[in-house]
Amino acid sequence: MPPLASIDIGSNTLRLLVGMIEGQKIVRMRCEMVITRLAAGIGETGLLNADNMEKTVSVLKAFSDIISVYGISHIRAVGTSALREAKNSEEFIKTVFSETGIEIEVISGEKEADLTAKGVLFDLPKNSSSLIIDIGGGSAEWIFCQNSFPVEMGTIPTGVVKLFDNCIKSDPPSKSDIASLKKELDTVLSGLKTKIGHLINSRAVFIGTAGTITTLASIDIGLESYDHEKIHRHNISLEKLYDISGRLISIPLSERKKMIGLEPERADLIIPGILFTINIMELFGFDNILVSDNGLLEGALIKLSEKVS
Numbered sequence: 001m002p003p004l005a006s007i008d009i010g011s012n013t014l015r016l017l018v019g020m021i022e023g024q025k026i027v028r029m030r031c032e033m034v035i036t037r038l039a040a041g042i043g044e045t046g047l048l049n050a051d052n053m054e055k056t057v058s059v060l061k062a063f064s065d066i067i068s069v070y071g072i073s074h075i076r077a078v079g080t081s082a083l084r085e086a087k088n089s090e091e092f093i094k095t096v097f098s099e100t101g102i103e104i105e106v107i108s109g110e111k112e113a114d115l116t117a118k119g120v121l122f123d124l125p126k127n128s129s130s131l132i133i134d135i136g137g138g139s140a141e142w143i144f145c146q147n148s149f150p151v152e153m154g155t156i157p158t159g160v161v162k163l164f165d166n167c168i169k170s171d172p173p174s175k176s177d178i179a180s181l182k183k184e185l186d187t188v189l190s191g192l193k194t195k196i197g198h199l200i201n202s203r204a205v206f207i208g209t210a211g212t213i214t215t216l217a218s219i220d221i222g223l224e225s226y227d228h229e230k231i232h233r234h235n236i237s238l239e240k241l242y243d244i245s246g247r248l249i250s251i252p253l254s255e256r257k258k259m260i261g262l263e264p265e266r267a268d269l270i271i272p273g274i275l276f277t278i279n280i281m282e283l284f285g286f287d288n289i290l291v292s293d294n295g296l297l298e299g300a301l302i303k304l305s306e307k308v309s
Helices: 050-069 081-085 089-100 109-121 160-167 175-199 211-221 238-250 270-284 296-308
Strands: 004-009 013-022 025-035 075-079 104-106 129-135 140-146 149-156 205-209 235-237 288-292
Touching: 004 050, 004 296, 013 050, 013 296, 025 050, 025 296, 050 089, 075 081, 075 296, 081 089, 081 104, 089 104, 109 129, 109 140, 109 149, 109 205, 109 296, 129 211, 129 270, 140 175, 149 175, 160 175, 160 270, 175 270, 205 211, 205 270, 211 235, 211 238, 211 270, 211 288, 235 238, 238 270, 238 288
Parallel strands: 004 075, 075 104, 129 205, 205 288
Antiparallel strands: 004 013, 013 025, 129 140, 140 149, 235 288
16 A cells, blocks of 8 residues: 555644554654644634744645655645634635645544544553543543443543643743643533543553653653654653653743753643643542553544545
């Protein structure tokens, strides 16, 4: 089978995967990731920021050039929370198509959760029950699985970009910033606890995917440069997350940007990201998180492969 391409147009990050599905393996031929913050300011204006749209289109042009080099004819590009919510997303989608030839499919939160589950469950060991969380820039998707099969899933309409914009006003974050963030997290997560709290038992495995979680793995391992093999299936204890959180919150952004394992462009958003992760673990009584470096992007590629094979 010739290579395929999937693109995840997220609220914070753009990602490209060029690869093939061979049996129970994803063969990664090219991976790209660029932070463009497409959703920045959307909570205030309801619109995609003009500069960030321009930056995003520019990155997608580069992705299109890479796809051309591989001679790929089957592409799936999915847009998530930012494009679901923005009043001017249609204008952006038309611009992207006219300038890059990439056709963006804006997917629902539920569809996003479904594709994320497909990617995460593809090569993880089977568990009797698990909760998968994808903490994105504008939303967070969750999937409860039994015997590695999704039985409940949904979306929470907040993510790290929104939480940062709403709650973090000081550098380093003040006690009132952190209190405000925790209060907002308690509010948005209470519904999830009500919905699936009774399904979670002591044997359930907590699995995290997407940028926040993989970044926490990178910090925990102390990676100088991103390494899929080391991050994928890495385990982080809640105690370790408390330790990392204390370090992150106590230092200014300029110092955080120098921290090993933390991309400088993610140094502000990692604060709401790690607190979101800790809040969920406390809420459901998880002591560890299993990191998956597969998620929405891989799920889209797997689904595309099934369609064209």
